[in-house]
Amino acid sequence: MNLKLYYNVASTYSQKALLAFFEKGVPFTAAVVSMQDPVARAEYKKLYPVGKIPLLTGDDVFIPESSIIIEYLENEFPDSGTTLIPHDKTAARRVRFKDRVTDLYLNDPVASIFFDGLKPPEARNAEAVAKARETIGLTYGYMESALAKNPDAGGADFNMSDCAAFAPLFYAQRLHPFHDYPNIVAYFGRLMARPSVQRLMPELLPALERFNVK
Numbered sequence: 001m002n003l004k005l006y007y008n009v010a011s012t013y014s015q016k017a018l019l020a021f022f023e024k025g026v027p028f029t030a031a032v033v034s035m036q037d038p039v040a041r042a043e044y045k046k047l048y049p050v051g052k053i054p055l056l057t058g059d060d061v062f063i064p065e066s067s068i069i070i071e072y073l074e075n076e077f078p079d080s081g082t083t084l085i086p087h088d089k090t091a092a093r094r095v096r097f098k099d100r101v102t103d104l105y106l107n108d109p110v111a112s113i114f115f116d117g118l119k120p121p122e123a124r125n126a127e128a129v130a131k132a133r134e135t136i137g138l139t140y141g142y143m144e145s146a147l148a149k150n151p152d153a154g155g156a157d158f159n160m161s162d163c164a165a166f167a168p169l170f171y172a173q174r175l176h177p178f179h180d181y182p183n184i185v186a187y188f189g190r191l192m193a194r195p196s197v198q199r200l201m202p203e204l205l206p207a208l209e210r211f212n213v214k
């Protein structure tokens with residue numbers, strides 16, 4: 001199979017894929033892409049013109065998109081490690097829905113705030129940040145009530161949507177805190193306790209030093 005994962009640990013979608021690999025216990029070769037380096041970025045775009053990470057390659061596969069990578073892992077290694085997408089179709093649909101909500105309405109707006117904060121003050125877009133904060137607020141409201149119905153989320157019921165949720169919540173601790181949402185606080189605590197997340201930390205924390213986001 002020769003699975004090779006192109007990623008950067010500071011990237012939220014890369015963290016999502018990494019957590020999935022760790023949860024499944026599937027080995028891979030790491031190919032770290034420095035997206036801030038124009039030369040490395042241009043080189044990577046020769047491989048994948050859309051230029052987004054993560055990307056999984058192998059003998060007979062070329063798979064961009066974190067959720068599709070996880071679909072592949074679950075299909076190829078159904079009996080290995082954590083079941084990230086349930087085999088029951090209705091349960092699988094619910095996980096995919098949470099995964100979409102998390103990517104589109106939590107991860108993406110958190111990333112907007114993050115990248116806006118890296119810009120010089122005159123280049124910042126207050127309107128876009130306000131919109132992102134509004135979206136995150138709506139998502140927190142949804143998550144808070146959804147989590148009330150599933151206290152096992154991120155723990156015994158760990159799945160793809162939890163791989164998706166860790167990174168944006170980790171960054172959101174500083175960028176858009178969720179301390180007024182007790183179910184999200186408890187959920188994030190369960191995520192932090194996952195061995196997969198603990199395995200990620202030694203690579204993640206040094207990478208974040210230069211962004212001052214811890």
Ligand SMILES: N[C@@H](CCC(=O)N[C@@H](CS)C(=O)NCC(=O)O)C(=O)O
Nearest residue numbers: 011012013051052053054065066067
């Ligand atoms: N929908 C994609 C999103 C991937 C994505 O946005 N990755 C970011 C890093 S977190 C990226 O590659 N950004 C580089 C760029 O946009 O130039 C996925 O789930 O993999």
